[in-house]
Amino acid sequence: MRWQGQVLDATGPPPLDGALPGLERAGFVRTVQTPEFEGVTFHEVLCKSALNKIPPESNVPFSWTVNTMRGCTHACRYCFARSTHEYLELDAGHDFDSQIVVKVNVVPVLRAELNRRSWRREAVALGTNTDPYQRAEGRYRLMPGIIGALTDSGTPFSILTKGTVLRRDLGLLSMAADQVPVGIGVSLAILDPHLQQQLEPGTPLPKARLDLIRSIAEAGFDCTVMVAPVIPYLTDSAEHLDALLSAIAEAGATRAVCFAMHLRGSTRGWFLGWLGEHHPALLRRYRQLYGRGAYVSSEYSTWLRERVSPLLRRHGLDRTDSTPLRQVQEPVEPQRPLALTLF
Helix, strand or coil: CCHHHHEEECCCCCCCCCCCCCHHHHCEEEEECCHHHCCCEEEEECCCCCEEECCHHHCCCCCEEECCEECCCCCCCCCHHHHHHHHHCCCCCHHHHHEEEEECCHHHHHHHHHCCCCCCCCCEEECCCCCCCCCCHHHHCCHHHHHHHHHHCCCCEEEEECCHHHHHHHHHHHHHHCCCCEEEEEECCCCCHHHHHHHCCCCCCHHHHHHHHHHHHHCCCCEEEEEEEECCCCCCCHHHHHHHHHHHHHHCCCEEEEEECCCCCHHHHHHHHHHHHHCHHHHHHHHHHHCCCCCCCHHHHHHHHHHHHHHHHHCCCECCCCCCCCECCCCCCCCCCCCCCCC
């Protein structure tokens, strides 16, 4: 069925019948449903800006981000970005997974911003909030235009994704990397496909992401893999981490970064609800580990670092040299909550 035929609400000035609360102030255009995405509703909006400035105190190796969508069909139980849906008066649980806001004009808006005399060509990161290569990118095809706009303006950029849709754009990314620094990273934190589908039900299977890493490496890119988040007591065993890092290295990754899961804002309740259903015996340990905050205890962080470091060395994934052309500019683990997620 044609996408155009699935329109539920026609274009018109707000308020519009059927527009979800909060969307009328987000430049609402129309709502779309299609059998290809059963149970998912797409809300197309016109954004006023594409570039988002990162505060200097965030301590990450990029200054700006671009997000093509809000909400994510990856449906990762631990995704910190869930709370951002509440700004649109949507819930951070099921709505985040199924009510996807798409910035359909993001490419021309981005080009206009990059063409300003004030633009200093600072590094731009994609995949810091919701995944730019979630499955709907196959329909909306926003990323080719974004890659082209960044390249044409001489702006370095990096992409972090779980989405195998990225393979479609590898040729374009290779051409871009001949003109500007380009980094590509893949998020893969769970090797067991059963647990992975419980925690990340909308994401490609681990094998598919390992194949994506292989394709990225074959295209000539250095690929950093975010083995994050590490889920305490579920994916932090030496056996799991060793097997995962071995598979990542075999696929051709050049570096891996590991750190423990953060449970910020509404994500905490959403994840703990899943944990109580599937692993109720762990709830008490989680309350002790996280207390009332979003981060694991310093003792656990130290323990995890000491466990992971020799495994990274064993598999040749501990590279710490400066980021060259085509290597991902990976996020740094923050000490305080900030607008950054590792899928």
